[in-house]
Amino acid sequence: MKTIGIIYNARIPEALDLSTAIVNELSLEQDSWVSPAENLEVLREKIPDTDVVITAGGDGTILRAVMLTAPRDIPLVGINMGRLGFMTELQVYDALEKLPMYLSGDCRIEEHSMIRCKLYKNGEESADGEDGFHALNDVVLGRGSISRVVTIRTVIDGADLASVRADGIIVSTATGSTGYSLAVGGPILDPSSDSIVLKPIAAHVGLAASLVLPAETKVNLHLEGTQEAVLSVDGFLNVTVEPGDWIEVERSALKARFLRANPPNHYYATLTRRLGFSIRGQ
Numbered sequence: 001m002k003t004i005g006i007i008y009n010a011r012i013p014e015a016l017d018l019s020t021a022i023v024n025e026l027s028l029e030q031d032s033w034v035s036p037a038e039n040l041e042v043l044r045e046k047i048p049d050t051d052v053v054i055t056a057g058g059d060g061t062i063l064r065a066v067m068l069t070a071p072r073d074i075p076l077v078g079i080n081m082g083r084l085g086f087m088t089e090l091q092v093y094d095a096l097e098k099l100p101m102y103l104s105g106d107c108r109i110e111e112h113s114m115i116r117c118k119l120y121k122n123g124e125e126s127a128d129g130e131d132g133f134h135a136l137n138d139v140v141l142g143r144g145s146i147s148r149v150v151t152i153r154t155v156i157d158g159a160d161l162a163s164v165r166a167d168g169i170i171v172s173t174a175t176g177s178t179g180y181s182l183a184v185g186g187p188i189l190d191p192s193s194d195s196i197v198l199k200p201i202a203a204h205v206g207l208a209a210s211l212v213l214p215a216e217t218k219v220n221l222h223l224e225g226t227q228e229a230v231l232s233v234d235g236f237l238n239v240t241v242e243p244g245d246w247i248e249v250e251r252s253a254l255k256a257r258f259l260r261a262n263p264p265n266h267y268y269a270t271l272t273r274r275l276g277f278s279i280r281g282q
Contacts (some may be wrong), residue, residue, distance in 0.1 A: 002051035004028055004103065007043065007065045009057030010036035012081050018056045018092060019159055026103075037064040038053060050074055050105060053260070058082015059137075059179075063234045064145055066114075066136045066256045075257040077102045079155045079217045084274050086178050086191075098261070107261040112175045112196045112214065115139060116252035120233060121245050134252045137176030140232040141247055142168020144240070146273060149204050151225035156198075156211075157218055164206035166230070170251045171219055172197045175256070178275075180235070191267060194251065215251050223247040274277040 006022060008015035019034045025246060033050075035042045037057065046070045047053075054078040055061045062078050069076050070250070078088035079095045090098055097203045101107060118125055118132040133139070143150045152169050154161040162204040174189035177197050186199040187210055194215035200208055213219070223229050223241050231239045231247060260266075 002031065002103065003049055004032040005043075005046055005050040005053045006034045007031060007037050007053060007055050007057075007061060008034065009061045009081065010038055012057060014092075015056040016079055018079065018081070018095065019054075021054075021096065022054065022099065026099060030112045037061045043068055047072065047074070052076070052199040054099070055079065055088075056099070057066045057154055058085055059087050060235070062087045063067070063136055064236065067134065067234075070091055070114060070134065070136070070256050073257060074256075075259050077259040083180075084272055086277075087258065089258065089262065101261060102259045107259050110192070110258045110260045112136060112191055112256040112258065113173055114132075114252040114254045114256060115171065115173055115196065116251055117231070118235060119170075119241065119245065120248065121238060121242070133231075133237060133239075134254050136173060136256050137174070137179050137234045138170050138172035138181060139249050140168055140170050140180065140201075140234065141223065141229055141241060143261045144230045149202075149205040150223065150225050150227050150229045152229075153224055154198070154207070154222040155222065156213065162207040163198050163224065164203055166203040166206070167201040169221055170199045170201060171195070171221075174216075181210070181253065187212060188271075192264075196249075196251070217250070221247055221249070238242075245271075 006017045006019045033046050055065050055078045070235045079090045082090035114136050149165045151165050151169050153163045174193035175188040181199045184201050196213045198211040229241045231241050
């Protein structure tokens, strides 16, 4: 029997109940552990001996879990208890029935590209993040709590692209293209794509359109002007960035691995529903 880790969203009361039901009804008592996504100390201790991770929550729970599973190539399967659930595979009503198929290995593994971000201060790499910060969804350099735009000089593979005065700039993966990037008008990419999306947020001056960049592209974002900014990685890790600092974003060597039983076209079959649109006859 594989060792199964169950990571749940503690802010959803039903998530712990579902996690407990999975352990009991699938008889995983001797081969599993359960922990909230927010308890990083416990997760770091448990994850090295884990073969498969189940998440009970939404995409945010998966983003937290991936930070621990990706470095060890641990596959995960998500149960949607959130709103959109782009990365989740199962719904609450069918999770107990279908999970044994995933845990037995009767499914495929789908890999999603990630990006890595490094922060440079005073011309030197910051000590924050030993190997930089890895993101499955996106890296955002944006204004802080003060309601003022920031000036960001954008460099693509060493070539100056533009200086943008905006609320910020998003660099996202294909997985993250349906997240913050989409909310500000970015394109939707197939989740299997290695491409990177660059999207300014509410640009006042300079480039406003999205750019879809090849996988090997290196993006540098230099914070200019006088306003501080915040570097946000997958929406839950935030670091202050000061004028003169810059960040470097490129494809990560890590991959997020998901257990999938649905066919690849399931993404398109459910895309409009997950976005909250309805199609006649469905």
